[in-house]
Amino acid sequence: MARSTPPRGEAAKLKSGFGRLAALGVILVVAGLVGLFYTGFATLTTMVLFGWLLLIGGVVSLLHAVQARHSNFFWLAVIVAALNIAAGVVVLRTPEAAAEALTMFAALLFLTGGMFRLVGSMVVRGPQFGVTLLQGVLGLLLGVLVLITWPSSSQYVIGAFLSLTLLFDGLGLIATGYGGRRIVGMVSDRLTSPESTGPGVKTVQPE
Template identity: 30%
Template sequence: MTNDSLQPPVGPNLPNPVVHELNHMRKEWWCFLIVGILLVLSGIASIAYPWFTSIGVVVFLGALLIVSGITTVISAFWARHWNAFFLQILIGIVYTVTGFVITDAPLTSLALLTLMLAGFFVIAGAFRIVTALVLQFPQWGWHLFNGLVTAMLGLIIFRSFRNLPEEPSGVLWIIGLLVGMELLLNGWTWVVLALALRKLPETEASSS
């Protein structure tokens, strides 16, 4: 088996839209690298301080809902001569009340957020696995590994969620830890992809 057979199929073996996309991504490889490094640093910080990450996620979510609710109400009054005026007012009130409830009871909200996060991890992990197996872009193995780990993290959260009545404090750190691991793996995936794009020959990336 030659070394050429081990290289990813770029160039003439790919349709023109994919070739042009790889060419554009190669020119902007440093953007992917910066995003990956920032995600890796965020993941390390979240793993080092999981309690603060967990509480911060809940408080941020509550504050975001409050701001969104107030903005929705204000925008509804700015354009009040329309059929959806009362619907927008109702949506804004629901957002605002939900945000105040979340910030007022962060522990209970954190437990519910843990369950939602578990579902998100399982769905996101499954999506990454499918896209990696179907598209098989450069360094797709790391994307597949990322999907497998993400799905497993979701299942771990589901399992630990059943122990919350006995260990209510456990929810305070597990969400921050798992979010940190997700950020770390996702960031490393972007770093590896950026380095792979940087090494991609320009003649192959731009060929038609």
Template identity: 30%
Template sequence: MSFVYLQKRIEENWGKILFVGFFYMAMGIAATTFAGVATFASVAFLGFVVVAAGIAEVVFAFQTRKEGRFWYHLFFGALAILCGVFVAVSPVPNALILTLAASIFLIGHGLVQTVQSAWIRYPYWGWSFTEGVIELVLGGAIIYSWPFSSFWTIGLFVGTGLLLYGAQLVSLAAMGRRAEKIRLAAAQAKKPPTTLRKPSSREDRGRDQDQDIQHFF
């Protein structure tokens, strides 16, 4: 897909993109406002996704049973279904585990990023260093207030992601709208002006008709 084609599609559908962007932003605001509900809903949804993936794996195992590795796909498909059901049925303990894992990941990633940026000192390393420090502080705050942080952490992450993605779509729609205005203005500037002169009197109309007849013959 070329950049010109993509830009044209954005110009044609900027209104739809704007609507979807505002929808994502509204969902993000709702998720961050009700972070507890969003946390358990996200965990339950993750469980249903894992169940769907396990069912697909089992179906794939039966479809390709003549090609070998039938028991391999069947085993992992059944395991995914069991894990997905466990996650969907018990979102509270799984939210505790996922929150603890997320805090450990933030601390580890932030530590690596701060040390790497301070050691290499590549261009604009200060931004990367600051991001790493924020991840360290956030991960430390989450693990310090654990397990109480499990009731809002995942929902806050999901809501922030939806809000940022919606803002990105809104800016993309605004860019498409500006490009459409520029294209229409350029097309209007290239169009030759058409002026229609209305004859002021009957004599002028008759003279114009005589000139048209002479020009014709």
């Protein structure tokens, strides 16, 4: 019997889906490159989006708390929602100050994370000793550099990190989309080729 082959329509849909994934990756790469050239604008944009997320999330949480007002955690949910709303309003009204605070927090995270990795690599000395040691040293250096230039570093640190994240995520999506289209095309061509029908198929020659 002939081997069943998937419809060409399904392969076309898969290739179209991977193509849209690659197109999204291109958009993210472009946005990341623009953000790297205009880090100050990217930082302010990030803080405004962050403030709106806090504000909308707080309003949604407050609505859910009101709907579940008979639960035991009603007041806790109201307090958390109110804090999110207040934080969102503060971030939207003073995005520069919020960027400074967030940059300081990020620098402290780099310092503590680098210190833990550095000490852990020296104590454990596992198979990933060199990589962990290098990560710790880089974390410490990055935290120190951000703190030394603070608060002026708050104008570009958050925007640079966001832009780099968009850039690498976009490159990953492009690689996934391109590779997926190639694999789908190779499999589709392989399954629809005459050799893939197997020896059980008889060809009728015209008389």
